[in-house]
Amino acid sequence: xxxxxxxFLIPVLPALAFVLTFFLGKKLPNGGSIIxxxxxxxxxxxxxxxxxxxxxxxxxxVSQSYSWFAMxxxxxxxxxxxxxxxxxxxxASLLIHIYSTGYMSHDKAPSRYFAETxxxxxxxxxxxxSDNILQLFIxxxxxxxxxxxxxxxxxxxxxxxxxxxxAFLTTRIGDVMFLAGIIVLFSDLxxxxxxxxxxxxxxxxxxxxxxxxxxxxxxxxxxxxxEVSHITLITLLFFGGAVGKSGQFPLHVWxxxxxxxxxxxSALIHAATMVTAxxxxxxxxFPMFIAAPDSLMVVAYVxxxxxxxxxxxxxVMNDLKRxxxxxxxxxxxxxxxxxGVGAAIGAEAVGIxxxxxxxxxxxxxxxxxxxxxVIHAVGTHDMRQLGGVAKVxxxxxxxxxxxxxxxxxxxxxxxxxxxxxxxxxxxxxxSAYLFGDTTGTWLPYIFSILAALxxxxxxxxxxFMTFFGKPRTDYGGHESPASMTIPLSIFALLxxxxxxxxxxxxxxxxxxxxxxxxxxxxxxxxATLGGYHLAEHxxxxxxxxxxxxxxxxALAGLVIAYLVYGLRIVNMDSLVxxxxxxxxxxxxxxxxxxxxxxxxxVKFIYEGLAFAGRATDRGFDWMxxxxxxxxxxxGESLRQFQTGAVQNYATAVITGVSLLVILVKVVMEVI
Amino acid sequence: MIPIALYLxxxxxxxxxxxxxxxxxxxxxxxxxxxxxxxxAANLNLVAFSSxxxxxxxxxxxxxxxxxxxxxxxxxxxxLMALYRMKDTIxxxxxxxxxx
Numbered sequence: 001x002x003x004x005x006x007x008f009l010i011p012v013l014p015a016l017a018f019v020l021t022f023f024l025g026k027k028l029p030n031g032g033s034i035i036x037x038x039x040x041x042x043x044x045x046x047x048x049x050x051x052x053x054x055x056x057x058x059x060x061x062v063s064q065s066y067s068w069f070a071m072x073x074x075x076x077x078x079x080x081x082x083x084x085x086x087x088x089x090x091x092a093s094l095l096i097h098i099y100s101t102g103y104m105s106h107d108k109a110p111s112r113y114f115a116e117t118x119x120x121x122x123x124x125x126x127x128x129x130s131d132n133i134l135q136l137f138i139x140x141x142x143x144x145x146x147x148x149x150x151x152x153x154x155x156x157x158x159x160x161x162x163x164x165x166x167a168f169l170t171t172r173i174g175d176v177m178f179l180a181g182i183i184v185l186f187s188d189l190x191x192x193x194x195x196x197x198x199x200x201x202x203x204x205x206x207x208x209x210x211x212x213x214x215x216x217x218x219x220x221x222x223x224x225x226x227e228v229s230h231i232t233l234i235t236l237l238f239f240g241g242a243v244g245k246s247g248q249f250p251l252h253v254w255x256x257x258x259x260x261x262x263x264x265x266s267a268l269i270h271a272a273t274m275v276t277a278x279x280x281x282x283x284x285x286f287p288m289f290i291a292a293p294d295s296l297m298v299v300a301y302v303x304x305x306x307x308x309x310x311x312x313x314x315x316v317m318n319d320l321k322r323x324x325x326x327x328x329x330x331x332x333x334x335x336x337x338x339x340g341v342g343a344a345i346g347a348e349a350v351g352i353x354x355x356x357x358x359x360x361x362x363x364x365x366x367x368x369x370x371x372x373x374v375i376h377a378v379g380t381h382d383m384r385q386l387g388g389v390a391k392v393x394x395x396x397x398x399x400x401x402x403x404x405x406x407x408x409x410x411x412x413x414x415x416x417x418x419x420x421x422x423x424x425x426x427x428x429x430x431s432a433y434l435f436g437d438t439t440g441t442w443l444p445y446i447f448s449i450l451a452a453l454x455x456x457x458x459x460x461x462x463x464f465m466t467f468f469g470k471p472r473t474d475y476g477g478h479e480s481p482a483s484m485t486i487p488l489s490i491f492a493l494l495x496x497x498x499x500x501x502x503x504x505x506x507x508x509x510x511x512x513x514x515x516x517x518x519x520x521x522x523x524x525x526x527a528t529l530g531g532y533h534l535a536e537h538x539x540x541x542x543x544x545x546x547x548x549x550x551x552x553x554a555l556a557g558l559v560i561a562y563l564v565y566g567l568r569i570v571n572m573d574s575l576v577x578x579x580x581x582x583x584x585x586x587x588x589x590x591x592x593x594x595x596x597x598x599x600x601x602v603k604f605i606y607e608g609l610a611f612a613g614r615a616t617d618r619g620f621d622w623m624x625x626x627x628x629x630x631x632x633x634x635g636e637s638l639r640q641f642q643t644g645a646v647q648n649y650a651t652a653v654i655t656g657v658s659l660l661v662i663l664v665k666v667v668m669e670v671i
Numbered sequence: 672m673i674p675i676a677l678y679l680x681x682x683x684x685x686x687x688x689x690x691x692x693x694x695x696x697x698x699x700x701x702x703x704x705x706x707x708x709x710x711x712a713a714n715l716n717l718v719a720f721s722s723x724x725x726x727x728x729x730x731x732x733x734x735x736x737x738x739x740x741x742x743x744x745x746x747x748x749x750x751l752m753a754l755y756r757m758k759d760t761i762x763x764x765x766x767x768x769x770x771x
Contacts, residue, residue, distance in 0.1 A: 646702065646763050650693050 003049045004062040007078050010046055010086060011129055011139075013039040014093075014122035018115050025111025032111050033101045036118035040097060043125065044090035051083040055505070058512035063131060065202060073202035077131030081354065081513040084506075085128045085280060088358045092272035092365050093121040095487040099369050100264045102483035103376055107262075113153060117268060120146035124273035128280060132205040133182055136284070140178065140245070140277060144171050147274050151261040163260035170254035174244015178281075181237030185209065188216055188230050207519045210287045217291050217529050228294070231530075235288050235295035238281060239302075246278025246332045249306040256313075256325040263372030266321060270328040271365035276357055279335045283350045287514060287521045290342055293530040300340025300435065304447030307333030311454030315461060320371045320381040323462050324364070327407065330451055331360050337444055338428040341435035347514050347523040351507035352431055356424035358506075359499055363406035363421060366491035370400035373480040373488065374466065383465040390467040392478065395485045397467045399492040404463055406495040408456040408554040413547040420499025425452070426550045433546050452550050456557025464565035678719035686712035699751045699761040703744060710740045 017039035025032030050062060058080055065075030078086065097117060104110045123142035130136035145168075152164025182204070189203045192215050197203055219230040242248070247255035255275070259266055269275060282289060282299060289296050307330045314326035335353045342349030373396040374389055375381045390397035402419070409425035411418015429448045436442040479485065514521040641652075689708030696702050714733040721729025751761050758766060 646699075647694060654690065654693075 003046060003053065004060075004078070006046050007050060007062045007129070008064065008076050010043045010090070011122045011125035013043050014118045014125065018119040018122060021111055021118055022115040025115060028111075030101055030105065030110060031107075031114050033097065033104075033114045036114050036121070037094065037097050037101075039118065040090055040094045040121055043121075044087070044094050047083065047086040047090050050078050051087045054078070054080055054083050054512075055509060058509065059516050061516050061518045063518055065131060065205065067202070071197040071201065071203050072134060073132055073205060074135055075131040075202075075205070076129045077206065077518065078129065079513045079516060079518060080509050080511075081280075081283060081350065082128050084354060084358060084510060085276075086125060088361050089121065089124055089128065089272045089276075092361050093117075093124075093268065095490060096264055096268050096272070096365060096369070099267075099372075099484050099487040100262075102481045103264050103372055104262065113150075113262065116146060116149045116153070117265070120150060120268060120273055124277065127277055132202060133185070133209065133285075134204045136281070137178060137182055140241070140281075141175065143245075143274050143277055144168060144175065147171070147258070147269060150265040150269070151258045153261045153265060157260070160260040163254075163257040167254040167258050170251055171244040174241045174251055174278075177237045177244070178241025181234045181241065184230065184237065185216075185234045188219060188234070191219075192216075206284070209285075210519050210521055213288060213291045213526060214529060216288075229292065231288055232292040232295050235285065235292040236298065238285055238288075239295060239299055242278030242281050242336070243302065244278070245281075246275050246336065247306075247329045248278070248302050248333065248336060249309050252306065252310065252329045255329050256322050259319070259321040259325055263321060263368055263375055266325070267365045267368035267372065270325070270368060271361040275328060275332055276335075276361070279332065279339070279353060279357055282336070282339050283354055286339065286342065286347065286350050287519070287523065287526055289339070290346065290523060291526045291530045296340050296343040296530075297439075297441070298340075299336055300343065300432075300441070300444045303333045303336025303338070303340050304432070304444035304451075305333070306330065307337060307451035308447040308454065309333075311451045311458065314458035315454060317458075318383050320374065320383055320386075320462065320466065321368070323383075323458055324367050324371060327367070327455065327459065328364060330455060331356070331364065331407075333451070334425060334428050334448065335360070337432060337448055340444065341428070341431040343527075344435040344438040345431055346527060347511050347521075348507060349431065350513065351510040352424065352427045354510050355499075355503070355506045356421075356428055359406065359420040359424045359495075362491055362498060363403040363419075363495040366399060366403040366488065366495055367407065369484070369488055369491065370396050370403065373484055376480055376484070377478050383462060385472055386466045387469045388467070388471045393480070395479060395488065399488040400467065401463060402492045403495050404459045406499075407459050408557065409452070409550055410554060411551070413551060416500050416503070418500060420495055420497070422551075423499035423503040426547075429550045430546060449549060449553055453553040453557050456554040457561055460558050460561030461565045464561055468566060675719055675723045678715060682712040682715040682719070685709075685715065697762045697764050699747075699754070699763055699766075702763065703747045703751075707740060707744065710736060 014036060017036040021032045021035045025035070028034065054060065062076065062078035065073045068074045097114070100113070100117070104113050107113060120143065123139050123146055127136055127139035127143060130139060148164050148168040151167050152160050154160045155164070186204060189209070189212060190197075192212055193201075193203065202208060213231060216231040216234070217229050220227055221230055221233055222228075223233070244251045255270075258269055261269075289299065310326045310329035310333060314323050314330060317323045317326060335356050338353030338356055339349050341352075345352075371381065374386070374393065377393060377396075378386065378389065380386065406419040406421040409419065409421040411422025411426070413426070429445070429452065432445040432448045436445045480488075513519075514523055643649075686709050689705045689710075689712060692705030692708065693702055696705060714736055717729040717733040717736070719729075721727060721733070754766055755761050760766070
């Protein structure tokens, strides 16, 4: 049997592992971690084999569909895009699970932890494998549930419980938009088919959706006086969902709070699962986006702005994990920007964005695991208390520095020398330049360059504050066990070399997603539909300075960080005082927390709900009282008729009969 | 042949007498008698129409209604007898146990 036939096992095995670990884990050593590790390892092998097969022949897309409710289906689809994601998710998840056996060894409920992470992985894999938008949405929600469970893993801590709730509710805003998009799409397709769906046609399957993009683009809706095509409306709603899941501005507020879970969970959420789901959704439905003139522009702006915005907050955080959290938000912004510039470069944007996604998964997982290693050994994640950790934990420090180099995208332009981030991040920045060149919209490019500077600044600030200089407090500490350092080393190798090794093939491979037999899209044609003119992609005609720009700003950030936090030539205490308005603004995260939590949710939602509840309560009270009074009074007045005198009854009968006769007479006359 | 209008006129007169009695009399027996009058007026109409149309249906109906009236009268008298034993009167003004 060919390996494709086992593709469905990829999410099924971790799901099975969830059940087994949940029920048997307590009886096994180390919380039964062996079950999810084995399951995910097998999933990884299957994914890898399918990917290799697809690499050899991208036409051989794995597609299996089964009918479900007549015109819907459940099914799996492994095309190059899905294959790349599957391999990355299973691999990162596998290493994080192995690492967790060390990290969670002192925890009270390791079996619950491993069960939940297995389910998390399963949901994410199911999401990637879906061949229709509805199944994708179901897994999308499952991912949300798992994030809620894992962020609130230490639920006895009020802050963890709050953070879990916050993540769940914030992403819910996006989910509702996503669902609305699906509903609009469904009803539109139903209209296109005139309500009669032929047998064997599954209307929410991606190939069917993509085949009807021209018709969708021709349908117009009027929203607040603005004419938009239905495809724009649907893609914007989808992007709304992606904004929620991928922590884009303004729904990014949940992501930094998600640090309340174990660090490994942060690594899982930030690297492999959950947050990449939004990017994946946009990439998956990219043919729809490219046919929507304004949606991609929105994606580019939101992505670029998020990259910059999160970066500004990253530079003032003192919590190791929070810096990394803002880094994730920022990098996700880059990925969205990478997709948004599809307006200029077409399907290649998906390749660039997913390439960054995969690279990011490796170095962000590494960053988080290193942070976890530090926290595990030292017991604090406040950078102000650390310093000189490199002496105590050389492996952790070395891998973390590698990850930071990858994050900032260090490499020499024009050559194949560079960390993995160099190949993907620079590609995005260059595409943003090309985007500005073709569309005249320069803001996303400016955002991306400034964000690159900030990225370098905050990550090297973290490095210098944590690993170099003199220890600020007496924290002891030791290098972590092998179960933790080996995954670190593997991730480090990938962060260093993955980009260089795959940069040639990755983009073309992922671009095959849209031209194979399954969907067969002509991206250029779709772009013309939305009124784009894709830039010709023969060789780089960007000025040399554009190629070197990302490296220059990254080095600038490194130097500034070294001067300020390494050599400590500036007395930070004066700058960092609470009286400095800019610092205050950044440190308080632009007061969005107060705005969202204290004002929006407490004042607006809670009090609004309380008011609505009170009003409904009173309404119902009044209504029940009114009904009972009515019944009583009706009874009272009817009682008066029962005189007990026969003559009265006779009168009533006679009158009634007379009236009836007259009525019949009149009716007969009329007829 | 006597015209049908005469039958109807007689029936109407009997019905009105019955109705008047029903509304004005106080004695249960008399009221029952008045009801009988009204029923017989209706029966008269039925037979008259039946004969006029050459259709026996109306006469059959009349027979039914006579039989029903007899039953009703029997039950009515039984009730009145029972009431008389309890209350020593059959004047309906004094029998108002159903009153609220």
